[in-house]
Amino acid sequence: MAAEFSIQHWEASYYHTPKRKWVYGTLHVYPNFIIFISNPDPKQALKDLKISFNSMTEIRKATTGLIYSALIISVGRTQHWMSSLSNRDSAFNVIDHFWRETLILTSKKPGSHSSGQTRLGKELLKVAYDSENTLQGAAVLLQKQGEQLDHAAGTMMDLHNDLDVVDNILVGLESWLGKWSTKMSDVPMEEPVMIDKNNIPQVLEFPMLYRRVDRKGGSIKQNQGLLRISRDGLYVLDTKQRLEQHFMQRDISSISVLTPWEMNVTSCMIGMPDLIYSIMSVKLINILKVLEPMFHRKIQYEEPPVHCMLPADTDTSKSKDIIEEKTYSSPWEELCAQDQAQSQIHQSSQVVTEAEVQELDQVIANMKSMALDIGKEQGEQTKKIDALTERWTLPTFGCRKIRVE
Numbered sequence: 001m002a003a004e005f006s007i008q009h010w011e012a013s014y015y016h017t018p019k020r021k022w023v024y025g026t027l028h029v030y031p032n033f034i035i036f037i038s039n040p041d042p043k044q045a046l047k048d049l050k051i052s053f054n055s056m057t058e059i060r061k062a063t064t065g066l067i068y069s070a071l072i073i074s075v076g077r078t079q080h081w082m083s084s085l086s087n088r089d090s091a092f093n094v095i096d097h098f099w100r101e102t103l104i105l106t107s108k109k110p111g112s113h114s115s116g117q118t119r120l121g122k123e124l125l126k127v128a129y130d131s132e133n134t135l136q137g138a139a140v141l142l143q144k145q146g147e148q149l150d151h152a153a154g155t156m157m158d159l160h161n162d163l164d165v166v167d168n169i170l171v172g173l174e175s176w177l178g179k180w181s182t183k184m185s186d187v188p189m190e191e192p193v194m195i196d197k198n199n200i201p202q203v204l205e206f207p208m209l210y211r212r213v214d215r216k217g218g219s220i221k222q223n224q225g226l227l228r229i230s231r232d233g234l235y236v237l238d239t240k241q242r243l244e245q246h247f248m249q250r251d252i253s254s255i256s257v258l259t260p261w262e263m264n265v266t267s268c269m270i271g272m273p274d275l276i277y278s279i280m281s282v283k284l285i286n287i288l289k290v291l292e293p294m295f296h297r298k299i300q301y302e303e304p305p306v307h308c309m310l311p312a313d314t315d316t317s318k319s320k321d322i323i324e325e326k327t328y329s330s331p332w333e334e335l336c337a338q339d340q341a342q343s344q345i346h347q348s349s350q351v352v353t354e355a356e357v358q359e360l361d362q363v364i365a366n367m368k369s370m371a372l373d374i375g376k377e378q379g380e381q382t383k384k385i386d387a388l389t390e391r392w393t394l395p396t397f398g399c400r401k402i403r404v405e
Contacts (some may be wrong), residue, residue, distance in 0.1 A: 006030060007261050007280070008094050014038070014049060015081040029094055031261070031282075032102060034073075036082070051075060053102040059095055061088065071095075090222040094280070097209050097224060101282035121356035125223060128363040135370050142377050149384045156388060177243075178220075203230045204290055208281035210236050210244070213264065214273070227279060229290050234265065236277060245277060255291065255299045260284060 012027040014036050022178040025038035036049040051073060058074040062081075070083035071092060085091050206229075209222045225244065228235035253268040261284050267275040281287060292299065 005259055007098065007259065008091075010085050010087070011035065012091075013084040015083070022083070024084070027085070027091070029098060031098065034095060049080070051080065056099055059092065059094055059099065062216070072078045088223050091327075093209055093222045093224050097207065097280075098282055101207065118352055118356065121352045124352070124360060125356060125363070128367075131175055132363055132367050132370075135367055135374070139370055139374055139377075142374060142381070146377060146381055146384075149381055149388070152388060153384060200213055203228060206281055206283050206287050208279050208283075208287075211278050212245075213276045213278050222280070227281070227287065229287070236279075245275075247277075249294065252295060252298060255295055257284075257288065257299065257301045263288075300370050 007029045009026055009028045013022045013024045014027075015021075016023050023038050028035050028037065031055075033050055033052045035051075038048065043062070055075050056073060057076060058072075060072050062070050062072045064070045064081070064083050068083055069085065069088040070081055071085070071088060072096075073080045073082065079126055082091075206227045208225060209225045210220050210225055211228075223240050223244075226237040226239075228237060231249070232246075233249045233252065235243060235245075236245040238244055247265055249268055251267045251269075252265060253274075254266045256264045256266070258264065259284065262278060262280045263284060265277045265279060269275070281285075288299070294348075
């Protein structure tokens with residue numbers, strides 16, 4: 001089995017529904033699942049509980065007995081109760097963060113929900129999804145262009161209104177003071193400032209979990225927030241975009257990468273205690289790609305802690321829900337299983353499966369709908385451009401008339 005690294009773990013208890021008792025053990029969080037490993041006890045004889053993030057439907061906080069804090073993890077209609085956690089809020093934030101980010105990454109993979117794919121079907125689906133993504137990108141650009149045209153139309157209307165006001169003022173001045181003119185040479189001219197992409201600072205934001213750590217090992221609970229990276233340094237923000245900590249680039253002493261999901265940012269000041277923040281994120285690899293050019297001499301990659309390794313006697317591939325009971329199959333069920341296996345063999349020999357055909361039909365229907373919407377949007381934007389061209393001639397003629405007078 002490939003090495004598995006535990007992101008976080010807590011001593012916890014799990015409520016075993018069939019026996020109506022609490023089972024004590026350790027709750028581990030991994031990149032794609034969570035697993036509850038019960039303490040070795042001959043009286044319990046229970047299997048480990050493994051819940052994949054893809055099968056989770058909800059996680060929420062609750063209480064047991066109106067006093068003790070707990071977590072409820074829902075898998076369909078089944079609820080799993082976890083209690084006796086040293087820090088329930090930290091456990092909730094970590095599991096919720098990795099669960100949501102895993103769902104986002106999984107939903108972006110094309111064809112990840114289909115099974116029994118053929119080689120030709122995979123190629124066709126890849127081409128279809130690439131075309132859909134390209135068309136979707138064009139639709140987004142077209143929408144932004146439409147917003148710019150709307151903004152230009154609004155600016156043009158404001159320009160018309162300003163010219164009307166100027167015309168009224170000039171008429172009033174002529175009636176009071178007679179002909180009134182201003183030499184264009186007396187008006188100071190300012191050169192326009194050109195701004196390119198290099199002058200605009202690049203700011204990137206990543207969802208993450210953060211906590212402040214001291215040298216003694218103590219730390220507060222894990223908090224959800226955003227890590228903002230810019231030329232000024234690192235900004236640690238909470239969920240309401242409020243600044244929690246600002247690390248200037250020159251003040252960062254070291255960045256220690258502990259695991260593929262956790263790193264420590266350290267700032268050492270003379271005469272002051274060291275400031276250490278622990279950053280945990282699913283997208284830590286992407287964060288390090290941004291930080292590498294900025295802090296290539298300050299980034300240190302350390303060996304993962306021992307407690308992050310999955311126990312050698314634990315096989316996650318055989319871990320099952322402990323509330324499941326062993327079922328015995330009848331001869332009729334065995335015959336049905338054989339027929340199903342034969343149908344799967346026949347399905348593998350097909351050029352394209354029915355599921356792939358349905359998925360291709362759905363993708364083509366989506367592309368057709370987007371193409372119709374794009375054509376409609378192009379027609380509307382053409383009308384807006386024509387209207388702007390007609391409106392532009394009026395203020396230009398008015399400005400020329402004012403300069404001549």
